[in-house]
Structure formats: C-alpha cells, structure tokens
Amino acid sequence: MNEEETVIWQGSPSQWTNFGAYVFWLVVTAAIVAAYFFTAAGPLVLLALAVPVLALFIRWLQTRYHVYEITTQRIRTRAGILSRHTTELELYRVRDYALVEPFWLRLVGRGHLVLETADRSNEQVVLRAVPRVAWLKDQVRTHTERMRQARGVRDLEINSP
Template identity: 40%
Template sequence: MPAEDSPIAANVAETTLWSGHTSQWVHFWYYFFCILLAAGIGVAATVFGLATAGIGALGYLALIIPLLMWMIRWWVTKSTKYELTTQRLRITAGILDRKVDELELFRVRDYSMEQPLLLRMVGLGNLTLITSDATTPTVAMKAIHGVEGVREKLRTAVQNERDRKRVRQMDVDNVVDGGADLK
C-alpha cells in the first residue's frame, strides 16, 4: 500500500525559545544628556540661590524635569518585550495602551545582525528581520542580549517552521536582457 503524504500537524506544541527586551544601553546618550541637564540645573539653582539669599532654592524643583525624562524613557524601553517561539515572534509594546504584534516565522525572508562598538562592548547587538508580512515588513530588535544566540535560534526556528508548513521562498532575479544569455 503506497504511503500518503502526512498531513500538516495542526496542533504542534508551541514553546518559547527566547524572550527579552531592548537594553537601556541603547539610550546611553539620552541618559548622559539627562545627567548633564540635572547638573546644569543644580549649579544654576545653587548660584542663583546664593545670589538671592535662599529664594533661588526653589530652582532645585526643576531637577524633576530630567528625572521625569529619564524615568519615562526607561519605562517605555522596559515595556517593549520580544518573545521568540517555535512558530512566531511576538512583540509586546506600550505603557498605557498595549500593542501586540505577531510575526509568523515562515514569513521571515532575511535577517541581519549588527553590533556597533558601544553595544558590542557590553555584549549587545541589533537584529533586523525582513519579512513578507503586510503589516510589519521590517522588524528591528535593538540592543538585545546574546544577539548571536538569538540569531541562531531564529534561523533554526524559521527553517523548522517552513518545513512544518511546507513553505518555500522563491528568489527571482530581474532579467534585463530577456534571458538572452541563456543558451
């Protein structure tokens, strides 16, 4: 009796391969600016306070501005979470309004890893995905820990998911001369 093609397993268990979030190192220069701003406010409040016999001490209240700037940026970055499973990449973002974006792994066409000097010094990197998804054609995961390991897990999961779904990507080059070189 001939063997038939096995049907696609619809209820394959989905497991988490990696989860993480963007590191705060990606905002190094922003945080550095906040520190400089706080130092400037502190110096100005001190000088103005000495010149006005203590009335300028209210200027220290302006230190709330760089503190709030720092806290909001930290919170926004911390609230963005990436979760790589065996079937999809789930991106959850937002502080008050939550947005969940899911990318099926068989739609990933290409990926690239980048490690700028500052990020490489602290063991981080950027991973960019080019996809065939209509809503998210490009996904950029900035300053993630262990980017090389994540890239390898992603590569393996994409190939496994394509095999499971029996999906193949066809690359077609632009032929300018109408194929005249083919003989």
C-alpha cells in the same frame, strides 16, 4: 503541524540604548543644581529637577516595557507603558537575517537582530540591543526552517532582466 508552541527567548532591549538620553538629562540636572548654587532664585530652581527626573523615568519605563518574545512559531513584540501595542510575526515569513553589532553595544555583549520578512505590514523587524544576538539569530533561523517545512512554504525569488 503537531508541534506545541514553546518560548525560546524573552527579553527587552538593553537600557544602553538610552545612554545618550541619560547623559543629556544628567547634564541638564547638573545645570539646574549649578543654577541653584550660583543664582539668587533659591529653592524654586530645584522644582525644575522634576523635568529631568520624569524624563529619565519615562525613558527607562519605555525600554523596560518593550518586550520581545520568540517562540518556536512566531515573534511577538509588546510595547507600551499605559497603552500596549502587540505585533506578531509568523516565523515562516522570515526571509533574511542580519546582525548589527555597534561597537558600544558589543562592549556590553549586545546587538541588533534585523529580520527581513515577507509580511507586507511588517517588512522589517528589528530586535534592538538584545544579548547573545548570534545565538538568537541561529535559533530564529532553525525554527524558521522548521515552520517552513511544517507548512510547506517555499520562498520564491524572481529576478527581472
């Protein structure tokens, strides 16, 4: 195994995954602004705007700081704003691939890559709302096969009668 590890792709989930939350908090913001104009509570009502603004900002940050990195040997996932959690999956452990392309994500050229693995602690890895998902699946598959050959790994399936 003399191959040097290089990065194939790195990215974050699309902010489109937060569309429902964004719409909800924008409706709440509109309700707070309407309450300001139609009630006698005055400027104190505008203090309530801090809640949706903060919620939207935190949601945006959580998605922005969820990073996928696919190299020629592994998949690394880092998530967290203040505290960070990193997981790694060796490519030779990937058993199966699936593409999930919901209509609303296909409209913006995104999809989910679902990987079934032989790793007991991480049996399924989902790369959510990533661009060019079919190309990414092909890259993972190609490098998975290379890593299996380099390590001499074979996947054994046993069917019981």
